[in-house]
Amino acid sequence: MGNVLSAIQRAVDAAVRWVVIVLMLVMTVAVCLQILFRYVFNVPLGWSEEMARFAFVWVSFFGASALMRMREHINVTIFLDRFPARLRGVAVLLANLVAVICVYFFVVGGIALTTNEWRQLAPATEIPMGWVYVAIPVSSGLMAIWVLIQTIEAARKLAGSDRP
Amino acid sequence: MTLILFFGVFFLTLIISAPIMFSLALSALALLWNKGMLVPQLVVQRMFAGIDSFPMMAIPFFMLAGALMDTGGISTRLVRFSNYLVGWISGGLAHVAIMASMFFAGITGSAVADTTAIGSTLIPLMDKRGFPKLFSASVVAAAGVVGPIIPPSIPMVIYGVMAGVSIGALFMGGFVPGILVGLALMAVAYVQAKRHGYPRETVRPTAREFLQATSSAFGAILMPLIILGGIFGGIFTATEAAAVATVYAFLLGKFVYRELAWRQLPQIVYRAGLNTAMILIIVGVANLVGYIMAVERIPLLVAELFLSLTTNKYVMLLLINVLLLIVGCFVDGASALIIFTPVLLPLIHRLGIDPVFFGVLITVNLMIGTITPPVGLCLYVTCGIADVRLDQISRAILPFLLIEIAVLLLVTYVPGLIMFLPALFGPK
Numbered sequence: 394m395g396n397v398l399s400a401i402q403r404a405v406d407a408a409v410r411w412v413v414i415v416l417m418l419v420m421t422v423a424v425c426l427q428i429l430f431r432y433v434f435n436v437p438l439g440w441s442e443e444m445a446r447f448a449f450v451w452v453s454f455f456g457a458s459a460l461m462r463m464r465e466h467i468n469v470t471i472f473l474d475r476f477p478a479r480l481r482g483v484a485v486l487l488a489n490l491v492a493v494i495c496v497y498f499f500v501v502g503g504i505a506l507t508t509n510e511w512r513q514l515a516p517a518t519e520i521p522m523g524w525v526y527v528a529i530p531v532s533s534g535l536m537a538i539w540v541l542i543q544t545i546e547a548a549r550k551l552a553g554s555d556r557p
Numbered sequence: 558m559t560l561i562l563f564f565g566v567f568f569l570t571l572i573i574s575a576p577i578m579f580s581l582a583l584s585a586l587a588l589l590w591n592k593g594m595l596v597p598q599l600v601v602q603r604m605f606a607g608i609d610s611f612p613m614m615a616i617p618f619f620m621l622a623g624a625l626m627d628t629g630g631i632s633t634r635l636v637r638f639s640n641y642l643v644g645w646i647s648g649g650l651a652h653v654a655i656m657a658s659m660f661f662a663g664i665t666g667s668a669v670a671d672t673t674a675i676g677s678t679l680i681p682l683m684d685k686r687g688f689p690k691l692f693s694a695s696v697v698a699a700a701g702v703v704g705p706i707i708p709p710s711i712p713m714v715i716y717g718v719m720a721g722v723s724i725g726a727l728f729m730g731g732f733v734p735g736i737l738v739g740l741a742l743m744a745v746a747y748v749q750a751k752r753h754g755y756p757r758e759t760v761r762p763t764a765r766e767f768l769q770a771t772s773s774a775f776g777a778i779l780m781p782l783i784i785l786g787g788i789f790g791g792i793f794t795a796t797e798a799a800a801v802a803t804v805y806a807f808l809l810g811k812f813v814y815r816e817l818a819w820r821q822l823p824q825i826v827y828r829a830g831l832n833t834a835m836i837l838i839i840v841g842v843a844n845l846v847g848y849i850m851a852v853e854r855i856p857l858l859v860a861e862l863f864l865s866l867t868t869n870k871y872v873m874l875l876l877i878n879v880l881l882l883i884v885g886c887f888v889d890g891a892s893a894l895i896i897f898t899p900v901l902l903p904l905i906h907r908l909g910i911d912p913v914f915f916g917v918l919i920t921v922n923l924m925i926g927t928i929t930p931p932v933g934l935c936l937y938v939t940c941g942i943a944d945v946r947l948d949q950i951s952r953a954i955l956p957f958l959l960i961e962i963a964v965l966l967l968v969t970y971v972p973g974l975i976m977f978l979p980a981l982f983g984p985k
Contacts, residue, residue, distance in 0.1 A: 410823075413826075413827055413831070414823050414826045414830065416830075417826045417829065417830045418826065420614065420800075421800055424618075424796065425801070428793055428800070442611055445611070445614060446609050449608065449609070449614050452617065452830050452833060452834060453833065454608075454834075455834070456831050456838075459831060460831060460835055466579075466835065466838075467576060467835060467839070468571075468577060469572070469574060469887060469888060472573075473574040484574060485573075485574065488574050488575035488576075491570050491575040491580070494586070495586065498582075498586060498597045499600070499601055501597040502596075506602060529601050533601075
């Protein structure tokens, strides 16, 4: 069971990694083509900027979910380090709960946005906006999983430190 | 009341080590809830709008270009070239570190990247030549500060988009302060080298060797010129310039220096993507914060609060500088910039201060924060490389820190130093 779970986690990590890498390349290529077409072929590209922007949004949200998993989001630990051990455990648990509340709104809001705008077409690329917005609920859903696991860990640690 | 609610939630959650994106998000959620406007779809819509920006896209490109250049072997070439230029001065390698950091600043927009690239090459070298580790670690950390001051610059891209001013003008404005910081650091290094008898390098390159070093470093020195020339020549936007820089860095590392391997690429691109997400997700949340702040007129309240202390432009700049230096001790530069830019802008406009001037100023100020303990990202980097402790380097960095603050005050009160170049090249 544990093996299956960790295999799933690894698969998710790998998928997110490749989403980020491929879309970073899409951004680079789209912007370069835009310059190329403007100067060399004298035809401004209509779709490149929008395409690159959407890739950029996906990179930011999915990158954020990977950072959540690795606990790499920027935070300030300098005050925490000076807390007494017991209080530190409480603080870490509270900090996790803050993340849980926010991620809840990201997921719910993301689902609402995606379903409401599903058929709306992007002006230049005519991609359905649902395909663009869907990055938000999916990446936030991943963030929710990671943050819940981390919250349970923090709670267990705190409960464990109660016993002498 | 709204001020207390917002900043109360923000600081409380910050202190308990919640990630800054969530500190900001929860403060915004609290204000929305208080106002009866807590609609989840609105929350993510504002975040999306904050990230969905073509100008902001310069950030991932500059991250990628810097990483490609570094892996592509530019650091050692810049060090060799800098050695020929300044290695002969007393304290040789310290000057080489500062000079190489200034050159590297021209291809990266990040202080940490600059410090890592130059530090990993030079700190071991300085160790071998008998420099005390604390001195080498301090010099390299202090020199990394110029990374985002000399263009390109990631903080300036963030500020430029948030404040709606020309990123090109900000880049131009950073040149003189960046070079001033570098020269001031070299002066301090020189005085310390004389006092403690640090070695100099015997530099006697043949004309051929010098030419070779120059031409191999030239590829890197060309990059800020391509970026700025492209922007000011009206050839491309800052984002397009950044994308061109990325391709240029790739070609240089892959086909000219031949040190970049295909198998290294996925990890470099992935890391650049993550570093982008780290900043952009905060930018997204900040857009939500900016929205509710505007509804609650918080920046105006803050402006009034400041203006009740003084209405003198020069005293105000001093107050803002002191405030930001203190903030920079605890919060990393990019986050502080994202949080404070929208809060301070109305105040800046009210006092008639040029937003380009202020953008360069706030960048210099907050980048000095990368070498102020207890939270100084560049200090962490060099502590790791040199294997020294934070409390030790906190004392050793002091002379360098003080001279950088002196330069900050100089450019604050002689605005021409910042505004000279943007005015010269700016739109007529």
